[in-house]
Amino acid sequence: xxxxxxxxxxxxxxxxxxxxxxxxxxxxxxxxxxxxxxxxxxxxxxxxxxxxxxxxxxxxxxxxxxxxxxxxxxxxxxxxxxxxxxxxxxxxxxxxxxxxxxxxxxxxxxxxxxxxxxxxxxxxxxxxxxxxxxxxxxxxxxxxxxxxxxxxxxxxxxxxxxxxxxxxxxxxxxxxxxxxxxxxxxxxxxxxxxxxxxxxxxxxxxxxxxxxxxxxxxxxxxxxxxxxxxxxxxxxxxxxxxxxxxxxxxxxxxxxxxxxxxxxxxxxxxxxxxxxxxxxxxxxxxxxxxxxxxxxxxxxxxxxxxxxxxxxxxxxxxxxxxxxxxxxxxxxxxxxxxxxxxxxxxxxxxxxxxxxxxxxxxxxxxxxxxxxxxxxxxxxxxxxxxxxxxxxxxxxxxxxxxxxxxxxxxxxxxxxxxxxxxxxxxxxxxxxxxxxx
Amino acid sequence: xxxxxxxxxxxxxxxxxxxxxxxxxxxxxxxxxxxxxxxxxxxxxxxxxxxxxxxxxxxxxxxxxxxxxxxxxxxxxxxxxxxxxxxxxxxxxxxxxxxxxxxxxxxxxxxxxxxxxxxxxxxxxxxxxxxxxxxxxxxxxxxxxxxxxxxxxxxxxxxxxxxxxxxxxxxxxxxxxxxxxxxxxxxxxxxxxxxxxxxxxxxxxxxxxxxxxxxxxxxxxxxxxxxxxxxxxxxxxxxxxxxxxxxxxxxxxxxxxxxxxxxxxxxxxxxxxxxxxxxxxxxxxxxxxxxxxxxxxxxxxxxxxxxxxxxxxxxxxxxxxxxxxxxxxxxxxxxxxxxxxxxxxxxxxxxxxxxxxxxxxxxxxxxxxxxxxxxxxxxxxxxxxxxxxxxxxxxxxxxxxxxxxxxxxxxxxxxxxxxxxxxxxxxxxxxxxxxxxxxxxxxxxxxxxxxxxxxxxxxxxxxxxxxxxxxxxxxxxxxxxxxx
Numbered sequence: 001x002x003x004x005x006x007x008x009x010x011x012x013x014x015x016x017x018x019x020x021x022x023x024x025x026x027x028x029x030x031x032x033x034x035x036x037x038x039x040x041x042x043x044x045x046x047x048x049x050x051x052x053x054x055x056x057x058x059x060x061x062x063x064x065x066x067x068x069x070x071x072x073x074x075x076x077x078x079x080x081x082x083x084x085x086x087x088x089x090x091x092x093x094x095x096x097x098x099x100x101x102x103x104x105x106x107x108x109x110x111x112x113x114x115x116x117x118x119x120x121x122x123x124x125x126x127x128x129x130x131x132x133x134x135x136x137x138x139x140x141x142x143x144x145x146x147x148x149x150x151x152x153x154x155x156x157x158x159x160x161x162x163x164x165x166x167x168x169x170x171x172x173x174x175x176x177x178x179x180x181x182x183x184x185x186x187x188x189x190x191x192x193x194x195x196x197x198x199x200x201x202x203x204x205x206x207x208x209x210x211x212x213x214x215x216x217x218x219x220x221x222x223x224x225x226x227x228x229x230x231x232x233x234x235x236x237x238x239x240x241x242x243x244x245x246x247x248x249x250x251x252x253x254x255x256x257x258x259x260x261x262x263x264x265x266x267x268x269x270x271x272x273x274x275x276x277x278x279x280x281x282x283x284x285x286x287x288x289x290x291x292x293x294x295x296x297x298x299x300x301x302x303x304x305x306x307x308x309x310x311x312x313x314x315x316x317x318x319x320x321x322x323x324x325x326x327x328x329x330x331x332x333x334x335x336x337x338x339x340x341x342x343x344x345x346x347x348x349x350x351x352x353x354x355x356x357x358x359x360x361x362x363x364x365x366x367x368x369x370x371x372x373x374x375x376x377x378x379x380x381x382x383x384x385x386x387x388x389x390x391x392x393x394x395x396x397x398x399x400x401x402x403x404x405x406x407x408x409x410x411x412x413x414x415x416x417x418x419x420x421x422x423x424x425x426x427x428x429x430x431x432x433x434x435x436x437x
Numbered sequence: 438x439x440x441x442x443x444x445x446x447x448x449x450x451x452x453x454x455x456x457x458x459x460x461x462x463x464x465x466x467x468x469x470x471x472x473x474x475x476x477x478x479x480x481x482x483x484x485x486x487x488x489x490x491x492x493x494x495x496x497x498x499x500x501x502x503x504x505x506x507x508x509x510x511x512x513x514x515x516x517x518x519x520x521x522x523x524x525x526x527x528x529x530x531x532x533x534x535x536x537x538x539x540x541x542x543x544x545x546x547x548x549x550x551x552x553x554x555x556x557x558x559x560x561x562x563x564x565x566x567x568x569x570x571x572x573x574x575x576x577x578x579x580x581x582x583x584x585x586x587x588x589x590x591x592x593x594x595x596x597x598x599x600x601x602x603x604x605x606x607x608x609x610x611x612x613x614x615x616x617x618x619x620x621x622x623x624x625x626x627x628x629x630x631x632x633x634x635x636x637x638x639x640x641x642x643x644x645x646x647x648x649x650x651x652x653x654x655x656x657x658x659x660x661x662x663x664x665x666x667x668x669x670x671x672x673x674x675x676x677x678x679x680x681x682x683x684x685x686x687x688x689x690x691x692x693x694x695x696x697x698x699x700x701x702x703x704x705x706x707x708x709x710x711x712x713x714x715x716x717x718x719x720x721x722x723x724x725x726x727x728x729x730x731x732x733x734x735x736x737x738x739x740x741x742x743x744x745x746x747x748x749x750x751x752x753x754x755x756x757x758x759x760x761x762x763x764x765x766x767x768x769x770x771x772x773x774x775x776x777x778x779x780x781x782x783x784x785x786x787x788x789x790x791x792x793x794x795x796x797x798x799x800x801x802x803x804x805x806x807x808x809x810x811x812x813x814x815x816x817x818x819x820x821x822x823x824x825x826x827x828x829x830x831x832x833x834x835x836x837x838x839x840x841x842x843x844x845x846x847x848x849x850x851x852x853x854x855x856x857x858x859x860x861x862x863x864x865x866x867x868x869x870x871x872x873x874x875x876x877x878x879x880x881x882x883x884x885x886x887x888x889x890x891x892x893x894x895x896x897x898x899x900x901x902x903x904x905x906x907x908x909x910x911x912x913x914x915x916x917x918x919x920x921x
Binding site (some may be wrong): 057059060061062065068071072083095096097098100101102103106108112117129130133197198199212226227229250252254255256259268281282283286287288321327328330331332334335419 | 471473474475476477522551552553554555556557631632634635727731736737738739740741742744745843844845846847848849850852853854857918920921
């Protein structure tokens with residue numbers, strides 16, 4: 001199932017013929033709109049009305065740290081798209097509203113986008129509960145709602161035809177895709193340590209099923225109460241014959257967790273695998289994290305520029321203002337949410353492609369836009385998709401893509417393995433295209 | 438923080454609930470990783486040191502000569518100024534009118550500018566520069582609000598600079614109660630509303646509030662500012678902690694709190710206003726702790742958003758404030774009872790509970806002020822950067838009026854052990870200093886009130902215990918894991 005491809009640019013799994021076909025479609029769009037990418041400056045070129053994109057952003061509330069980087073990425077991609085001639089010759093105008101990382105406010109914000117700000121689409125939400133709160137309103141108001149959430153809620157069929165997630169993969173595919181690598185490279189006997197609520201339960205359920213299908217065994221499932229801030233008492237529950245610890249701790253006590261795990265095991269430890277969600281935006285050189293040297297992390301997008309960095313990643317980093325260590329170019333301590341924020345970049349390029357393919361002119365063409373996106377499938381690794389190639393499932397409204405597994409070496413994350421897209425696929429759970437608009 | 442800390446922290450948090458002593462940062466501006474570093478700091482050692490510092494201050498004051506606290510809080514006259522004629526336009530009127538125009542412009546940009554609260558100048562000005570920055574400056578420097586409030590200049594212009602032109606007298610029995618209610622409403626808005634930063638919503642609220650107060654001034658004169666307009670009352674109180682101040686025509690300077698000693702509160706409503714300041718300020722942040730979230734059935738790692746806890750927040754805020762007032766009242770009652778028992782042979786007059794309740798309340802002010810500073814420090818460090826960017830591009834059009842170039846807001850200082858420790862220690866130092874000042878002020882006020890050192894010291898025992906406990910809680914709250 002897994003291919004041991006290290007270079008993400010080679011890992012698309014997409015044939016050359018398909019790539020050429022996609023490029024040809026792009027060229028056709030350019031020809032029909034009469035715009036030549038790169039030659040138009042935003043302020044001199046556009047006389048047309050802008051495409052108004054409602055940006056539902058976590059400015060305040062628990063998502064604010066992510067929201068800051070989502071905003072920064074969105075600004076960068078909008079500038080790039082506008083510099084390239086916009087969408088159908090029209091510039092993008094971002095109308096940002098803070099959702100407070102709150103589902104009720106999220107729904108209000110979507111309503112404002114549709115009714116007050118006259119936006120063409122809504123875009124950008126990360127936190128699942130805000131997506132859940134907002135998506136029904138988007139469906140009622142018939143405004144396309146492009147989320148960048150990672151949640152499985154879109155593909156699970158719980159939302160509606162107006163809600164799509166084409167720019168970031170979902171947690172179910174991410175977790176399941178880890179099973180082959182772990183069983184083939186790290187060990188067959190796993191102990192899972194996870195927070196005892198929905199987020200941790202998803203990992204527990206998706207991973208244990210996938211891992212057992214690989215012939216592995218879950219020796220122990222250690223659920224940690226969410227309010228816990230010290231973990232020493234849980235570590236004796238780790239069976240002695242554990243070959244791999246799979247951890248997904250989150251929250252303010254995560255550094256304490258790593259420190260105490262290091263103190264518990266000392267120099268002789270099993271293999272350790274975690275999700276970078278635990279340490280997203282945390283400097284890997286932080287005190288206490290030395291213990292993680294030699295351990296593995298899932299990364300949505302490799303935070304550190306790799307030795308064989310692609311031109312796509314390079315251009316994306318430069319545009320967002322992120323250095324080779326994944327930190328802001330203005331402050332090396334300001335580490336970005338690199339594993340997630342690319343989703344904003346890629347989603348807006350999907351929106352652009354969808355609007356151009358559908359000849360989108362205004363809100364009356366919203367259904368055409370959704371149908372155009374639903375008809376998409378392969379998205380090649382490119383400047384538009386710097387994280388890697390994607391395979392979009394129009395029925396489930398969900399993108400699938402490569403997942404990255406990095407090893408901590410000298411306090412940096414070095415890419416060790418790239419999964420194939422096939423590793424991330426699972427059975428469809430819904431067909432949104434059968435739902436009426 | 439190790440496993441052994443947990444029972445202690447739960448006990449402390451329970452004590453916090455019982456005493457109504459609650460606090461920390463408001464909306465989650467803070468980066469998620471900051472608390473992760475705080476949890477690795479030796480906060481137990483820091484908390485113990487802070488509490489001991491306050492306890493030691495109490496012992497030193499009890500043993501020191503009676504004149505010591507007054508000596509420390511004695512002001513020096515800088516200069517005197519002849520009374521100015523108020524019948525013409527003054528410089529303070531002009532600066533006030535400029536502030537009015539600035540506010541009008543801010544409200545306009547709030548309604549018409551970016552909808553992003555971190556790009557629109559209005560929320561950044563109100564919540565960051567004014568509510569955090571200006572309040573702190575006022576409490577350190579002096580009564581700048583007299584020059585910069587957005588009402589008095591225009592009001593005096595409208596009333597042709599007459600001293601007492603109002604037609605209706607604000608009933609004396611109302612005291613400061615209207616300001617108490619306005620302050621409570623404001624805190625409910627700040628903590629429980631689901632979008633207090635929304636530029637549109639804030640514009641409307643600020644605009645309507647300005648208008649209501651202005652009409653109130655036209656009806657009741659400047660009594661409206663002194664007893665209804667909660668922020669003028671608040672800023673007037675905090676200015677009494679400043680190093681510079683004015684009493685009649687003398688401009689004076691002294692150690693923080695000298696002005697408060699010279700001007701103790703005299704009414705129940707004014708005393709309650711001070712207590713509400715501390716109670717609500719303390720709850721702001723306690724409501725983010727794991728303890729509080731867990732106690733209202735919320736998973737702190739999965740905060741569902743403000744809309745899910747509106748009722749709990751409002752009830753918690755009011756309960757916390759009520760409990761703080763009750764605990765303060767109990768301390769005063771016990772102190773007065775103990776001190777009055779020390780009257781022998783008709784020497785010395787008994788002090789009434791009501792008198793002491795009012796007189797000593799201003800001693801609580803430094804704690805509230807210190808919490809305000811500590812509580813908002815990280816938010817200010819982040820959002821002041823956004824304010825700078827907004828000043829350079831007020832209409833979110835890509836302008837760069839200040840020539841900042843490519844400007845990225847950073848939270849990197851919350852992502853490094855050394856800077857997080859420095860920030861935490863600054864916050865903790867402020868909290869400890871606030872309590873030390875409170876102890877000093879309470880001691881000096883008690884000497885004035887009870888007349889004898891022995892009675893003053895005895896009267897202070899319950900309040901001293903309260904202040905030591907509050908130091909403990911305040912520092913613990915700074916160190917506690919937060920989830921909202």
